[in-house]
Structure formats: C-alpha cells, structure tokens
Amino acid sequence: MWSALKRLYHQLGSPKWFYEITSRWSPWFLWIGSTLMIIGVVWGLAFAPADYLQGNSFRIIYVHVPAALLSQSAYIMMAVAGLVGLVWNMKMSFVVGKTIAPIGASLAIIALVTGAIWGKPTWGTWWVWDARLTSMLILLFLYMGVMAIYNAIESEEMANKAAAVLALVGSINIPIIKYSVEWWNTLHQPATITLTKKPTMAPEMFIPLVLTIIGLYCWFAVWVFARTRNEILWRERRTKWVKSLLNTGANH
Amino acid sequence: MAQTFSLMAIFKRDLLIAFRNRGELLNPLMFFLMVASLFPLAVTPDPKFLGLIAPGIIWVGALLATLLSLDLMFKSDFEDGSLEQMLLQPQPTLLFVMVKTLLHWLMAGLPLTLMAPVLGVMLALPEGGYWPLVFSLLLGTPTLSLLGAIGAALTVGLKKGGMLMPLLILPLYIPVLIFAASSVQAGVDGNSYTGHLAFLGAYLALMLVLAPVASAASLKISIAR
Numbered sequence: 107m108w109s110a111l112k113r114l115y116h117q118l119g120s121p122k123w124f125y126e127i128t129s130r131w132s133p134w135f136l137w138i139g140s141t142l143m144i145i146g147v148v149w150g151l152a153f154a155p156a157d158y159l160q161g162n163s164f165r166i167i168y169v170h171v172p173a174a175l176l177s178q179s180a181y182i183m184m185a186v187a188g189l190v191g192l193v194w195n196m197k198m199s200f201v202v203g204k205t206i207a208p209i210g211a212s213l214a215i216i217a218l219v220t221g222a223i224w225g226k227p228t229w230g231t232w233w234v235w236d237a238r239l240t241s242m243l244i245l246l247f248l249y250m251g252v253m254a255i256y257n258a259i260e261s262e263e264m265a266n267k268a269a270a271v272l273a274l275v276g277s278i279n280i281p282i283i284k285y286s287v288e289w290w291n292t293l294h295q296p297a298t299i300t301l302t303k304k305p306t307m308a309p310e311m312f313i314p315l316v317l318t319i320i321g322l323y324c325w326f327a328v329w330v331f332a333r334t335r336n337e338i339l340w341r342e343r344r345t346k347w348v349k350s351l352l353n354t355g356a357n358h
Numbered sequence: 359m360a361q362t363f364s365l366m367a368i369f370k371r372d373l374l375i376a377f378r379n380r381g382e383l384l385n386p387l388m389f390f391l392m393v394a395s396l397f398p399l400a401v402t403p404d405p406k407f408l409g410l411i412a413p414g415i416i417w418v419g420a421l422l423a424t425l426l427s428l429d430l431m432f433k434s435d436f437e438d439g440s441l442e443q444m445l446l447q448p449q450p451t452l453l454f455v456m457v458k459t460l461l462h463w464l465m466a467g468l469p470l471t472l473m474a475p476v477l478g479v480m481l482a483l484p485e486g487g488y489w490p491l492v493f494s495l496l497l498g499t500p501t502l503s504l505l506g507a508i509g510a511a512l513t514v515g516l517k518k519g520g521m522l523m524p525l526l527i528l529p530l531y532i533p534v535l536i537f538a539a540s541s542v543q544a545g546v547d548g549n550s551y552t553g554h555l556a557f558l559g560a561y562l563a564l565m566l567v568l569a570p571v572a573s574a575a576s577l578k579i580s581i582a583r
Contacts, residue, residue, distance in 0.1 A: 172421050192575070247529040258516055267579040268512050272526060275508055279530050282561065286533040290540070353556050 119196050121338045122347050135331070137321025139324025146317030154311045166224045168315060172322040174217035174242060178280075180210035180326070181245060184252070185277035190297035193222040200266035203273065204256060205333035209326065218242055225259065237288040245284055248276040284333070361449040368444065377433075386427040386466050393419040394477045405482035412481035412513055413491070413542035419477070420495060421531055424502045425524055427466040429502045431458060431510040432577070441514070442450050445581055452573040459507045459570065463541035467499030483546070490545035491554070498559040504562075504569035505530045511576035530573045533561060 117123045150168035157164040187203035190196055221239060222232045233239070252269050259265035307315070342348045376383055396432060397415050435441035446450055474495055475488055483491070509527035516522065541554030 242533060244529050247525075251526040251529065253514065254522055258513075258518055258522050259542075264579055264582065268576060271508070271572055271579065273575050274511065275530065278568060279533070282533050282564075286536045286557075288534045327449070 108243055112339055117199050121198060121201075121342050122345075124198055125335050125338050128335060132328050132331050135324045135327045139328065142152045142317045142321030142324065146321055147315040150311070150314035150318065154314055154357055155308070157311075160228055163224060163227045164311075166220050170217055170220040170224060171315060172319045173213045173220065175247060175319060176322055177210050177213035177217055177242075177249075180206050180213060181248065181273070181280065182277060185273040186211060188273045190266060192270050192274075196337075200270065201337050202330065203270060204266065205330055205337055206238045207252045207256070207269070207273075209329055209333070211253065213248060213326075214242060214246040214249060218246065237290065240290075241284045241287045243279070244287070248280070251276070361453070364447055364449055366455055368454070368458055372458075373464075376420065376461075376465050382430060383465055383469075386423040387469055388424055390419050390423040390473060393422060394481060398481070409482045409484050409546070412478060412483040413487060413539050413546065414445055415481060415538045416474055416477050416483070416491065417494075417498075417535055417542070420474065420499065421502065421528075421535060424468055424499065424506060425527065426468055426548040427462070428506040428510045429520060429521060429529070430465070431462050431507060432514045433510075436514045436581075442581055447576065448549065450579060452570050455507060455511070455573045455577060456569045459503050459573070462507070463500050467495070467503055471495040471499060484544075486548055487542045487546040490551040492542045492554055493551075494541045494558060497562055498538040500536045501534050501558070501562045501565050502531060504565045504573075507573040508569060508576055511573045511580060514577070514580045530583060534558065537561075 117127075147168055151165050154165070184203050184206040187199045187206065191199040191203060221242070225234065225239075226232050248301070252273055255269045255272055256265050259268055299321050339348055339352075394415055397411070401407070401411070431440055435444070444454060447454075471492060474491055478488055478491055506523075506527055508530075509523045512526060513520075513522050537554045537557045541551040541558070544551040544554060
C-alpha cells in the first residue's frame with residue numbers, strides 16, 4: 107500500500123506522466139460530471155417542489171451552493187498544492203496550484219452573483235453586508251492576490267513559491283476571517299448542508315443538490331486537468347516528448 | 359552571543375538611519391492626519407455624525423498608513439545590496455525578520471497609536487472611546503506589522519510592488535479591523551470592550567508565532583533570484 111502510494115507520488119511529479127494519465131481520465135470525469143449535472147439541474151429546476159417560503163427562487167441553490175462550496179475547497183486544494191511544492195520542491199504541484207487560482211476565483215464570482223440574484227427577491231436587495239457574503243467576497247480578494255502575484259513576478263520559479271506562501275498564509279487566516287466576520291454580522295441563513303447533522307431540507311430538494319455538487323466537483327477536475335495540461339505543454343515546450351507530441355498531432 | 363550582537367547592530371543601525379531621515383518617518387503620520395481630515399470635508403462637519411463614524415475612520419486611516427509605510431521595511435536595504443549581506447550572516451533569517459518587524463512597529467505602529475487620540479478629538483470621538491482606541495491600536499498595530507512583513511518580503515524585488523502590496527495584505531487585515539473598530543464602538547456605547555481586546559491579543563499571539571516564518575520564507579524566495 108505504502109510503496110504504491112509512493113510510486114503514485116513520484117509518477118504525479120512527472121509532467122509527462124501527469125499529461126498522459128489526465129488525458130485518459132478527463133473524458134470519464136466529463137461524462138460522469140455532465141450526467142450528474144444534467145440529472146441534478148433538471149430534477150432541481152423542474153421537478154423538485156417549490157419552497158413554502160421562498161417559492162421558486164430557491165432553485166438557484168443548485169448553482170449557488172455547489173459553486174460556493176467548491177470555491178472554498180479549491181482554495182484549500184491550492185494551499186495544499188503550494189505546501190507540497192514548497193516542502194518537497196515538486197514542480198507539478200506548483201503547476202496545479204497555479205491553474206486552480208483562476209478557477210477558484212471564477213467559482214467565487216459565480217457564487218457571489220447567484221447569491222445577489224437570489225437576494226433580490228428574497229431579502230429585497232442585491233447586496234447586504236452579511237457575514238457569509240462578506241467572507242465570500244474576501245475569499246475572492248485572496249484569490250485575486252494569488253493571481254496578482256503570478257502576474258507581477260516574471261521568474262516562474264519565484265512566482266510559484268511566492269504564490270504558494272501567500273496561499274498558505276491565506277488558508278491559515280480564512281477560518282479567522284470567517285469567524286470574525288460571522289461574529290460581526292449575521293443575516294444569512296445557517297449552512298444548508300453540514301456533514302454531522304441530518305439535512306433540514308426535504309429529500310426531494312436535497313438529493314438533486316448533492317448530485318449537482320458531485321457533478322461540479324467532476325467538472326472542476328476536468329477544468330483543472332485541461333488547464334494543467336496546457337501549462338505542462340508550455341513549460342515543457344523544449345522537451346523532446348512535447349515536440350514529438352505536437353508534431354504527430356500536426357500530421358493528423 | 360555573536361548572534362544577539364549582530365541583531366543589536368542591525369537594530370541600532372536601522373534606528374539611526376530612521377532618525378537621520380526624519381521626513382520618511384513623518385510621512386505615514388501626515389498621511390494618517392490627512393486621511394482623517396478628509397472625512398469631515400467629504401461627509402459632514404456635524405460632531406454628532408462624526409462621532410458615530412470616528413472609530414471606523416481612525417482605524418481605516420491607521421491601517422492605510424501602516425500599509426503605506428511597509429515599503430520602507432526592506433526596500434532601501436534591498437536596493438543598496440545590504441539586505442543580501444544581512445541574510446548571508448549566520449543568524450537565522452527568522453530572527454532578522456522579527457527585528458525588522460519590531461523596528462517597523464516602532465516607526466509606524468507606535469507613533470500612530472500615540473497620535474490617534476488627537477484625531478479622536480478632531481473627529482469628535484465620544485468620551486468612552488479613547489481608552490479602547492489606544493489599547494486596540496497598541497494590540498492591533500503589531501499584528502499589522504507582522505502580516506505586513508509578509509507582503510513586504512514577497513514584493514521586495516518587484517518594480518510594481520507598491521500596487522501589489524495592498525492586494526496581498528488588506529484581506530488579511532480584516533479581522534484586526536473588525537475587532538479593533540468594534541472595541542472602540544463598544545467603549546463609545548459604554549459597554550465592556552475587553553472581549554474585543556482579548557481577541558486582538560490572541561490574534562497577535564498567533565501571528566507572532568506564524569507570520570515571521572512566512573516572511574522569512576518569502577524573503578528567501580525574493581532574494582534567491
């Protein structure tokens with residue numbers, strides 16, 4: 107078991123191996139993710155019962171909740187990738203960290219925009235300085251910082267490490283920011299899903315939500331793989347395997 | 359022994375440099391004063407209304423002034439090459455960064471703390487707000503210096519570092535801002551503010567342990583080019 111894990115780790119460190127294995131995995135994730143997404147969204151939008159308080163406007167959660175959830179876990183993934191890169195100096199880990207940043211930022215934007223659209227009919231206003239909205243906005247700022255540092259530093263190696271340090275510092279501060287903002291002001295409803303408690307939602311509303319969440323995770327994987335493979339091709343553009351890959355691709 | 363000696367030498371040298379360029383030392387303070395005086399001009403000179411927003415204005419002003427002064431932390435040492443030499447010395451980078459952070463707080467955080475009550479008077483801060491204002495600045499500005507050191511270390515070699523720094527550091531300042539400003543508000547309302555101060559102290563203790571590690575690592579990354 108241990109040696110298999112170790113081998114996997116070393117294989118993951120190889121850009122060529124990563125490129126090849128993810129090009130085989132991507133279609134699977136894409137199909138599973140799309141199937142779950144279609145079932146979840148159609149079920150949620152067309153068949154789930156309307157909420158007795160919010161009516162049909164609650165249905166935006168099938169986009170909002172997965173995006174919000176994923177943008178938060180993406181930050182943690184980015185920080186972990188940065189930590190692995192800093193500690194073991196693993197190149198591929200930096201590449202993955204770099205590709206996650208803009209994806210996580212776009213998910214945070216989706217969560218904020220859908221939240222605002224939902225807030226208008228429900229709270230009667232597009233934006234309130236509520237704790238969870240605010241901490242989502244701050245999460246977006248943290249993503250922007252990481253992306254800005256990639257843009258500002260020309261040396262690739264230095265940019266990787268600097269962004270990894272920043273992502274780690276941010277990940278330590280996220281819980282502190284989250285709780286301080288929560289004590290500061292709370293209007294948002296409590297978390298929809300907690301792992302420890304039974305869901306407070308009706309199952310016919312809840313199951314499609316779970317499907318869309320898993321579906322979005324799969325799409326996220328496809329998205330990260332695609333961007334990482336692009337980045338690998340760019341970084342390894344002078345190596346033999348990339349040149350031969352691109353030449354055979356051109357002959358087709 | 360030699361380690362403490364060289365750190366003391368750096369400490370003395372930096373203080374000396376700072377007091378020979380007093381203008382640079384005054385800049386953040388002038389900035390603080392100006393930002394605070396813009397609000398009555400822009401919003402209203404009515405003391406009742408100013409008193410309501412004074413805690414927030416003073417704290418945002420202190421935060422921005424600190425941010426502005428972070429550029430001084432490593433920049434001039436980097437430009438004349440002495441930063442590299444100091445990092446080559448046998449003492450741990452961690453201690454070096456802590457000395458630099460302490461110096462930054464002495465030159466920015468402490469003067470801002472001492473000046474804040476004056477701004478409180480100008481902005482008609484109600485009576486109960488002064489002690490929590492001073493205490494919150496005393497406990498909060500070291501945290502600002504500690505977190506700021508990370509940003510200063512990350513951007514030290516960059517030409518566009520000045521614009522980048524707020525983007526990196528401001529989100530991390532939010533917990534300090536929330537608890538500090540609300541402690542002053544609690545004091546104004548006549549409530550107990552020790553809970554807010556306790557949080558500021560806890561955050562300071564945590565960052566005292568963690569932030570220098572991150573700034574030392576960032577400094578090494580920035581210098582390694």
